[in-house]
Amino acid sequence: MTSRIARAAAAGAALAVSAAALSACSPGAETTPDDVITIFIPQGGDGKLDDNGFTKVLEENFDVDLKFETTTYDGAAAGEKRQVSLASGDYPDAYMLIPWVDQFSNEELVKLGSQGVILPLDDLIGEDTPNITAAFEKEPDFKTMATASDGTIWGLPQWNDCFHCSYPAKLWMNSAWLKTLGLEQPGTPEELRTVLEAFKTQDPNGNGKADEIPLSGDVGSSVLPYLMNPFLYTASGNAEGAYPHSLGAQGDDVVLQPTQDEWRKAISYVASLYQDGLIDEAAFTQNGEALSAKGNNADAVVLGSVAVMHPGFVRADNPDGRYTQYDAVPPLTGPGGDHTFFSGDGSAGGAAFVITNRASEAKQRTLMQIIDFMFSYEGHMQGEYGVEGVNWTRPEEGDVALDETLEPLFKTLRPAEGEGVNNAWGAVAQFFSDAEFRERQVYSTELYKPEGYERRLFEATKLYEGHESDDAFPYWDVSVTGDTARELGTIQTNVEGFVVRTAAEFVTGVRDIESDEAWAEFQRNLADLGAERYVEIYQEAWDDSK
Secondary structure, three states, X not given: OOOOOOOOHHHHHHHOOOHXXXXXXXXXXXXXXXXXXXXXXXXXXXXXXXXXXXXXXXXXXXXXXXXXEXXXXXXXXXXXXXXXXXXXXXXXXXXXXXXXXXXXXXXXXXXXXXXXXXXXXXXHOOOOXXXXXXXXXXXXXXXXXXXXXXXXXXXXXXXXXXXXXXXXXXXXXXXXXXXXXXXXXXXXXXXXXXXXXXXXXXXXXXXXXXXXXXXXXXXXXXXXXHHHOOOOOOOOOOOOOOOOOOEEEEOOEEEEHHHOHHHHHHHHHHHXXXXXXXXXXXXXXXXXXXHHHHHOOOOOOOEOEEOOOOOOOOOOOOOOOXXXXXXXXXXXXXXXXXXXXXXXXXXXXXEOEEEEOOOOHHHHHHXXXXXXXXXXXXXXXXXXXXXXXXXXXXXXXXXXXXXXXXXXXXXXXXXXXXXXXXXXXXXXXXXXXXXXXXXXXXXXXXXXXXXXXXXXXXXXXXXXXXXXXXXXXXXXXXXXXXXXXXXHHHHHHHHHHHHHHHHHHHHHOOOOOOOHHHHHXXXXXXXHOOHHHHHHHHXXXXXXXX
């Protein structure tokens, strides 16, 4: 990997704003007074932003009244509501979003900027925003990521240097079941098959019932990347086609991985596991909540292994201790090697924060001061975590930072039930969270206690570090602009979404991966969707970037 930027501006082309939405934006709609700022923002949990402790801090510090147009943390619903907000012509002064829920892509920023709907921030960032300026200087990639393909800073992304997020294609396996059956963690695809077969047939939970699920996952964390990477490099994809995850590289050549024989062999392997009942039938359709219901099944432990980023599918309050049973399995080694998918840091190109043309010059200055405050240590701690002494505290003697080589900076607290709630904005706070900040946080050294969860993730992720693939296509270093970007947006959405859906169909038997006719039809489908042009666009852009 040559860049720490996880997702290129070009990759966001799939989320381009519709012409209908843009045409509906009317600059003539009424705005609120200068001391009343309206914000479109996701609202999570039980608390309301109107009554939030951090909202009150901002209102008092900047002598402003914040009014919110809220959406949920559900990506599909949030994205739709954001588009409706824009299309209404009566949108707010600013949008503050969460990258992993829904944010503005590069293509959206360029289009909305050219329409005058959102305002450039270049001239608003400088001496009056010392914390943002310092962040740009400390992490030059952050400024690069904030700069759209037309050279303008239309908005700010969040910078979240999350180590465990950078390797999302993990496998968590029940070590207690392995011990019961006298097995070791698998190291190859066939060893994994042996383990899964034992989970299915040898009653590792000891209840005398055939209720074990050897391997599961959910639609947000596909089982495919972990299982396919031993055969060829496979990135974690998404049905929306926001990123070119089906692309790989062979030397200097961009390749579409699903056109390769190794991709077929990988899918064939996964399909064989599914056909033998070793993969949960719901793995390609259930959401995280449904997976968690299985992980916390009251009758017995039923999950043998789960392909997700982290083991949040089990709660710590299960009396049988299952919370402590799941450990990460390193990348498997197969005929294609031991690839893993490295997504870079947890940040994404595009923007989570933008100012619209509803905002007066006074509001623009106030909004930038608010964001700059969030980038300060004080603002970051209050915005993401809450009140000092209630939600977090300074380190004490003996406290150990996540990275034990660093000096501890702070630690979060667990207030008594009913206390310390609704004090912070959490993930929606527009923060700058670099690796040093994250890894100086204090966590318990007891990995299998809730307070040691982040350290557990940190240590587990080290098993995947160093397995990054030379066959990864570095789309994060590639920029596609103008009419070509608009063309790419459609093709990418079609190709990537089709690959995700068809891969699941091959695995579940809707399509027969062993059939040459079905395989040939799949290749024709890809061609009809513009696969050749898809590769060509990225090849030209990659060549130009060198």
